[in-house]
Amino acid sequence: MNVLGLHFGHDAGVVVLRDGRVASFVLRERFNRVKHACSVDVGHIDYALADAGIGIDDLDCCAIVSTQNYELLIDDRLAVSLSPQAHPDDPVRSPLRDLFHTQGIDINERLVGSVLNYIYDDTRASSIHRDLFPEYRTRNRADIRLSGYLMDYVHSELWNGRPTLNDISATNFLPLLDDDTVRLGMHYPFTLTLRGRAMPAYMVQHHTAHASSVYYLSEFDHAAILTHDGAISPYGHNNGMFFWGEGQQLTPLSPHHLVVGALYSRVGERLGWDLHSAAGKLMGLAPYGKPRFFEQRFVGNAFDLATRGIDDMYATWWAHCIDRARALRYDLEPLGDTKRVMAPIAVDIAASTQTLMEEVMRMATATLRQILVTAGLPADRLCYSGGTALNCPTNSRMFRESGFEAMFVEPCCDDSGLALGAALYVCHNLYEQPLPPRRVPGAAVTPYFGPRYDEASIECALREFASAIVIERIADPAAAAAQDLAQNRILGWFEGRSELGPRALGHRSLLVDPRISENWARVNRVKGREHWRPFAPSVLEEEAAKWFAGCPFPSSYMLFTAAVTTSALPAITHVDGSSRIQTVTPECGMFYRVLFEFNRLTGVPVILNTSFNGPAEPIVESPQHALRFLVESDLDVLYLDGIRVTRVI
Numbered sequence: 001m002n003v004l005g006l007h008f009g010h011d012a013g014v015v016v017l018r019d020g021r022v023a024s025f026v027l028r029e030r031f032n033r034v035k036h037a038c039s040v041d042v043g044h045i046d047y048a049l050a051d052a053g054i055g056i057d058d059l060d061c062c063a064i065v066s067t068q069n070y071e072l073l074i075d076d077r078l079a080v081s082l083s084p085q086a087h088p089d090d091p092v093r094s095p096l097r098d099l100f101h102t103q104g105i106d107i108n109e110r111l112v113g114s115v116l117n118y119i120y121d122d123t124r125a126s127s128i129h130r131d132l133f134p135e136y137r138t139r140n141r142a143d144i145r146l147s148g149y150l151m152d153y154v155h156s157e158l159w160n161g162r163p164t165l166n167d168i169s170a171t172n173f174l175p176l177l178d179d180d181t182v183r184l185g186m187h188y189p190f191t192l193t194l195r196g197r198a199m200p201a202y203m204v205q206h207h208t209a210h211a212s213s214v215y216y217l218s219e220f221d222h223a224a225i226l227t228h229d230g231a232i233s234p235y236g237h238n239n240g241m242f243f244w245g246e247g248q249q250l251t252p253l254s255p256h257h258l259v260v261g262a263l264y265s266r267v268g269e270r271l272g273w274d275l276h277s278a279a280g281k282l283m284g285l286a287p288y289g290k291p292r293f294f295e296q297r298f299v300g301n302a303f304d305l306a307t308r309g310i311d312d313m314y315a316t317w318w319a320h321c322i323d324r325a326r327a328l329r330y331d332l333e334p335l336g337d338t339k340r341v342m343a344p345i346a347v348d349i350a351a352s353t354q355t356l357m358e359e360v361m362r363m364a365t366a367t368l369r370q371i372l373v374t375a376g377l378p379a380d381r382l383c384y385s386g387g388t389a390l391n392c393p394t395n396s397r398m399f400r401e402s403g404f405e406a407m408f409v410e411p412c413c414d415d416s417g418l419a420l421g422a423a424l425y426v427c428h429n430l431y432e433q434p435l436p437p438r439r440v441p442g443a444a445v446t447p448y449f450g451p452r453y454d455e456a457s458i459e460c461a462l463r464e465f466a467s468a469i470v471i472e473r474i475a476d477p478a479a480a481a482a483q484d485l486a487q488n489r490i491l492g493w494f495e496g497r498s499e500l501g502p503r504a505l506g507h508r509s510l511l512v513d514p515r516i517s518e519n520w521a522r523v524n525r526v527k528g529r530e531h532w533r534p535f536a537p538s539v540l541e542e543e544a545a546k547w548f549a550g551c552p553f554p555s556s557y558m559l560f561t562a563a564v565t566t567s568a569l570p571a572i573t574h575v576d577g578s579s580r581i582q583t584v585t586p587e588c589g590m591f592y593r594v595l596f597e598f599n600r601l602t603g604v605p606v607i608l609n610t611s612f613n614g615p616a617e618p619i620v621e622s623p624q625h626a627l628r629f630l631v632e633s634d635l636d637v638l639y640l641d642g643i644r645v646t647r648v649i
Ligand SMILES: [Fe+2]
Pocket: 206, 210, 229, 230, 386, 387, 414, 415
């Protein structure tokens, strides 16, 4: 079965799924070079199909998802269209369509979407949206196709009221597993017409796509699933749910009504960063401070807080931090100035907010576990997805303190994984295609699903930059790269297909020796980053437990924080002694051998590994991007699919 997955919101992308396996994965930002770019154009669909080796006629159906109310934006009105009617050959039952029919609801009136207003209406504060869709400068609003996006899905009576987390944990959601209405209720049938070919399409609820992405990639045959992100509304399906996955079926258990994801980003914005970088920078800043403003009364979901008189959690939390800081005679002047984020007030707010995130997610995980116990389901495997799952210290605490034996977070847990998640949902949950043969449960799924570059395209790129570079074709590039690292050179490492998600995992990476403390500042200079931001290591999986502790092994995607148990790695050890590690196996390709050879040379199986990009840029994707970076930066060496490249001096 071949499924096309489309995601239109920020971190937009196209996926082609063949028999439950990812055949191609195209993130728009990697091509238009605009970080977190939204919208999909037909060229990306063509590219993804060609990369997967199939044509439009080979597609069985399409899955569509969006970042909440970002409606479809696409640049070729003739090539693609979407209509909110089921295709005549659609074999899938839709409880939501039945419900709308029974209630006399016109689907067209339920399709929302406002992003074009923000982009094209000068009166609105729209710079964030415009930044993600730079075409607004050259295209008229009337040329942009608009589908609208659905925010209403099936609702269970078990979700009524204003449940606190304790209320949720005491509810028996088992009846939902015996009734397909909720399991099949998180989509609405559409028809997609692509270059004249009409096919069944399904609009899939945002958090259902997150849950599908993590569960179906987990290799688990059953799991409890938690999703959360930075959506502002805490009610209903909007910012996350608890799910249960068993075999190919994925069932929502309950919305959880958490608000900490949006709070975390907004605190980062108040410290001076833009919305899309705020959460990551706040996480990096927190270890410099102490959680002096944390209070237990802020821990819970929106209804827990309401019972304590807190209606606007963000405003109340910020006011609380400021009041406490005033009482403790902090200097508040640096707040909002990104050049002064190392001031005590900023680092302590960051640390306090980080602790709040950890405590809320710990409580949410305990709630999910209790739901399973109440329902008599096995409480041994946990999947976690959504933008908040990029918060590594929280993930590690959830793993250590939740009582689940195994925990999986997928590398594309942010919205970059939504197209994949929606496609997996349609393939397995709607069409009930069996799961592909399980490998090792919870083991790393290879994350290298990006576009392919053959030898000819590499050679073509090298010719393009011929006047500025020196090329060496080396018999053993991994050994040569290890030598370069041991001689303290900064390497660009480009290998095969790029990795899913926002973290570089050894196929589009900048690498450097982690034993030299100055490399922390040095790599930040090369990348144009703030001097205080930390770096993560890659480590041979078989050696990891000798150097790190306190996170699940394997930790294949840099999504868990570990304690560094040696003083020999100053460039990757944060000020609190932590590090978010990637464990590397032979399945990671030649990158594994670089680590192996570096260990042979130095006795250290660890390399500093950071994403291959300049300031505020997406990770490099093509050979041309990598070569341009080499030519225009202070990078010492580039390995381009094993070819050693340096600048002409
Ligand atoms: Fe999300």
